[in-house]
Amino acid sequence: MKSIAIIGAGYVGLVTATCFAELGNDVVCVDNNAAKVAGLEAGEIPFYEPSLAEMVTRNTQAKRLGFTTDISAAVRRAEVIFIAVGTPMRSDGHADLSAVRAVAREIGLALDGPKIVVSKSTVPVETGEMISSIIREHAPGDYAVSVVSNPEFLREGSAVSDFLKPDRVVVGCSDATAEAAMRDLYAPLDAPLVVTDVRTSEMIKYAANAFLATKISFINEIANICELLDVDVRAVCAGIGYDQRIGTKFLNPGIGYGGSCFPKDVRALEQLAVERDYPAPLLHSVELVNRRQVERTVMKFERELGGLNGKTIAVLGLAFKPNTDDVRDAPAIAIIQRLLDRGAKVRAHDPIANAAAAQVLGPNVALHDTMYDAVEGADALLLATEWNEFRSLDFTRCAKAMRGDLILDGRNIFEPEKVRAAGLRYLGVGRVKLRGKGSVVYETPVSYSATQS
Ligand SMILES: NC(=O)c1ccc[n+]([C@@H]2O[C@H](COP(=O)([O-])OP(=O)(O)OC[C@H]3O[C@@H](n4cnc5c(N)ncnc54)[C@H](O)[C@@H]3O)[C@@H](O)[C@H]2O)c1
Numbered sequence: 001m002k003s004i005a006i007i008g009a010g011y012v013g014l015v016t017a018t019c020f021a022e023l024g025n026d027v028v029c030v031d032n033n034a035a036k037v038a039g040l041e042a043g044e045i046p047f048y049e050p051s052l053a054e055m056v057t058r059n060t061q062a063k064r065l066g067f068t069t070d071i072s073a074a075v076r077r078a079e080v081i082f083i084a085v086g087t088p089m090r091s092d093g094h095a096d097l098s099a100v101r102a103v104a105r106e107i108g109l110a111l112d113g114p115k116i117v118v119s120k121s122t123v124p125v126e127t128g129e130m131i132s133s134i135i136r137e138h139a140p141g142d143y144a145v146s147v148v149s150n151p152e153f154l155r156e157g158s159a160v161s162d163f164l165k166p167d168r169v170v171v172g173c174s175d176a177t178a179e180a181a182m183r184d185l186y187a188p189l190d191a192p193l194v195v196t197d198v199r200t201s202e203m204i205k206y207a208a209n210a211f212l213a214t215k216i217s218f219i220n221e222i223a224n225i226c227e228l229l230d231v232d233v234r235a236v237c238a239g240i241g242y243d244q245r246i247g248t249k250f251l252n253p254g255i256g257y258g259g260s261c262f263p264k265d266v267r268a269l270e271q272l273a274v275e276r277d278y279p280a281p282l283l284h285s286v287e288l289v290n291r292r293q294v295e296r297t298v299m300k301f302e303r304e305l306g307g308l309n310g311k312t313i314a315v316l317g318l319a320f321k322p323n324t325d326d327v328r329d330a331p332a333i334a335i336i337q338r339l340l341d342r343g344a345k346v347r348a349h350d351p352i353a354n355a356a357a358a359q360v361l362g363p364n365v366a367l368h369d370t371m372y373d374a375v376e377g378a379d380a381l382l383l384a385t386e387w388n389e390f391r392s393l394d395f396t397r398c399a400k401a402m403r404g405d406l407i408l409d410g411r412n413i414f415e416p417e418k419v420r421a422a423g424l425r426y427l428g429v430g431r432v433k434l435r436g437k438g439s440v441v442y443e444t445p446v447s448y449s450a451t452q453s
């Protein structure tokens with residue numbers, strides 16, 4: 001049993017704190033958002049994450065998990081301190097490390113003995129060294145502080161099970177005491193442990209996300225070519241995926257990747273390279289293909305509907321993926337904003353993310369409580385997020401409710417035959433095209449530069 005402080009009660013911090021408490025440790029989770037901490041103390045989870053609420057309640061009641069805004073007290077009582085604050089994208093593409101710096105300073109000021117300080121936030125190579133020097137600069141005495149990198153690989157929507165059953169745990173550290181403490185902490189998980197130096201560990205996290213994003217942009221590019229050649233990309237995925245060197249996972253074409261990680265982490269890694277005079281052309285293209293996927297979706301509507309001005313589009317799904325209420329960098333939001341810019345009206349529904357989307361989209365989008373309310377009177381429908389409940393959409397009911405007849409399946413979850421049987425038109429991503437050869441060429445005039453925000 002270890003005494004742990006987790007700084008940051010967001011998706012990663014709260015899941016990490018709760019899971020370490022579940023494993024029998026004594027954990028305090030710190031956040032500088034007093035309302036969030038008050039909510040957590042009252043048993044309210046600040047975001048939607050399956051099975052997290054029950055685990056928080058169980059561990060709070062067992063007094064293994066507590067919440068506070070008092071970072072100094074939390075630092076003093078802990079042996080191991082995790083930094084799990086946000087590292088969002090700056091307008092120049094770099095990771096914004098201001099929250100990490102602020103936390104390192106507060107840890108330094110509060111120091112009263114030796115500590116292990118672990119960065120769980122996704123941070124650029126060299127950040128461990130920066131954390132270490134900020135802590136030393138502000139510490140009241142010459143205490144031994146080991147700075148460790150322990151990147152997190154959980155996915156939103158399956159965060160608890162990802163944390164408790166990881167494919168691997170990566171630990172970057174430079175001394176035996178810190179390594180032993182990290183080994184102890186993760187021993188109950190029975191996962192392979194990759195131990196490296198701090199810089200390598202920081203790089204592993206960016207390389208992992210960049211590889212996964214590359215896989216998505218690759219298959220999106222293949223899907224776009226399939227559309228021009230009248231080939232079904234799903235069959236192509238099956239045909240290549242059985243090759244174990246390629247694998248079937250993470251090969252779903254769609255409207256692009258989103259979320260709080262891939263977009264910012266690909267850009268941050270590219271920036272790390274660019275500022276060292278390596279232009280990282282592959283990462284640049286991964287990002288470019290992803291942006292184009294959004295533009296291409298809008299272009300499909302524009303062409304199929306003969307313009308967007310005055311048209312009504314129903315959007316099903318607003319979160320960047322199913323099983324989360326997170327709309328950060330969600331492709332659905334980017335598409336909606338472009339549809340509005342071109343004069344369309346948007347009606348939308350998400351099973352969980354309506355409230356979060358309302359904060360980003362404002363009053364210009366009508367958000368509905370059910371999927372069938374959202375499709376009422378629409379000229380076309382976009383399936384943007386593959387929530388399970390959308391898989392059983394009643395197309396006959398949609399056909400009656402809609403003014404138009406176009407279904408754009410942005411995640412390829414529908415069977416075109418079923419859509420067409422209801423008298424509707426079907427368009428997917430990389431599936432057999434609607435019109436004759438050569439008539440649908442969705443080339444888009446997107447420009448992109450490394451310094452563009
Ligand atoms: N979200 C994910 O799925 C995921 C997965 C793996 C890694 N990561 C990485 O983990 C980090 C955290 O991501 P997240 O999605 O949990 O972020 P988040 O925005 O959900 O949460 C960050 C929390 O930190 C708090 N905070 C900010 N500054 C603080 C300070 N000075 N003192 C105390 N609390 C402070 C905020 O109030 C917020 O509650 C990022 O670096 C991210 O890239 C995220």
Ligand SMILES: O=c1ccn([C@@H]2O[C@H](COP(=O)(O)OP(=O)(O)O[C@H]3O[C@H](CO)[C@@H](O)[C@H](O)[C@H]3O)[C@@H](O)[C@H]2O)c(=O)[nH]1
Binds near residue numbers: 153155253257259
């Ligand atoms: O075949 C696929 C798989 C995913 N996506 C999209 O990719 C995005 C990211 O999906 P996913 O990876 O499932 O969600 P995240 O919660 O963002 O998790 C990623 O980002 C986290 C933060 O760094 C990492 O910890 C995880 O390992 C990494 O998978 C979403 O928009 C998905 O719709 C696709 O378009 N096609």
